[in-house]
Amino acid sequence: MRNYDIVIFGATGFTGRLAAEYLAEHLPAEASWAIAGRSAQKLEGVRDGLGRPDLPILVADSSDPVALAKVAASTRVLITTVGPLLKYGEELVKACAEAGTDYLDLAGEQEFLDTMFVKYRDTATASGARIVHSAGFDSVPHDLGTYFTVKYLPEDVPITVDGVVQVSAGISGGTYHTVVNYLSRLRQWRAAARARASIEGQPAGRVSQNPSARPTRRFGFWLVPFPGVDGQNVAYSGRLLDRYGPDFTYRHWIGTRHFAAAAGIIGLVSTLLVGAQIKPLRSVLLELKDPGKGPTEAARAKSTFTVTFHGTGGDRHVICRVSGGDPGYTETSKILGEAAMSLAFDDLPQTAGPVTPAAAMGDALIDRLVKAGITFELVEERPAK
Secondary structure, X not given: OOOEEEEEEOOOOHHHXXXXXXXXXXXXXXXOEEEEEOOHHHHHHHHHHHOOOOOOEEEOOOOOHHHHHHHHHOEEEEEEOOOOHHHHOHHHHHHHHHHOOEEEOOOOXXXXXXXXXXXXXXXXXXXXXXXXXXXXXXXHHHHHHHHHHHOOOOOOOOEEEEEEEEEEOOOOHHHHHHHHHHHOOHHHHHXXXXXXXXXXXXXXXXXXXXXXXXXXXXXXXXEEEOOOOHHHHHHHHHHHOHHHOXXXXXXXXXXXXXXXXXXXXXXXXXXXXXXXXXXXHHXXXXXXXXXXXXXXXXXXXXXXXXXXXXXXEOOEEEEEEEEEOOOOOHHHHHHHHHHHHHHHHOOOOOOOEEOOHHHHOHHHHHHHHHHOOOEEEEEEEEEOO
């Protein structure tokens, strides 16, 4: 029996607590929900902080498949904010796939996404579970922003979209540790990508891709390829959704007005990439940030993000934009909470298995995010050159 509409697993962590606060404020009064994690004492502290003395607590460890199966079977939608997911995530995906429970995470680790796709696609598809990875700043603004942009372009023509990201924000120690450890696994990452490609392929008669790119200057910006899962997730939406046309290409960029800033970004990424491969240097890098700390509320209040999409299809060129506040935590907890409520309560397209936010929720989630204060706008529409 499913006692809950939504369960948050990892509610005692930095992002999990923010997501719990968001749901406590925005869930419909009739909704039933719970918080879950491995420490009853810490969960009680979260519950007390929320002012919800009757909020159910579910105790389960991420390494205990029996306990996780019970949690998954108890709810319609399960959110997890526990990371790194390569270390702590698989058993929850497995439990949700087997129970037919919709699943949301904040995955920024492509190896994890690809491995879960290979292992649990068939199980989740058969059970009806929607497995939605990257349901925070990675990758909802980029995924839904591309979806929003494509709808302004002609149908049944080749489409190219460039997403240019500008961010003013800090990151938590946990996110930093996840990035460094992820970069240390290049060989495993590539092997997982090959395994997924061998069984996924391209849709019949269509192509959707996120090709590699080099730094360049376009759209009035110095552009640096944005490493991470966003481009691959957008390309997967293109494979799932016919509306993206017969030949869809997406490129994902960090944009800056200044060459020195672009050079600094390249230097930072290169340093992390090289340092992560060498164990002593990786240890030094990991010591630079405490994994248990994140930006203060004051710092988050000053943070913003903007993603500008330049889309061309047939004879049309459009510029669209998605923008909001602190991307890593304030907006991520908002996006995650609204995505969970969308899966639980909205009338959505019939999907199952590994799906993207655009394919699973599309217009319904855009509507929710706009009402929650994230902006989606058409900036310019003109004939293509």
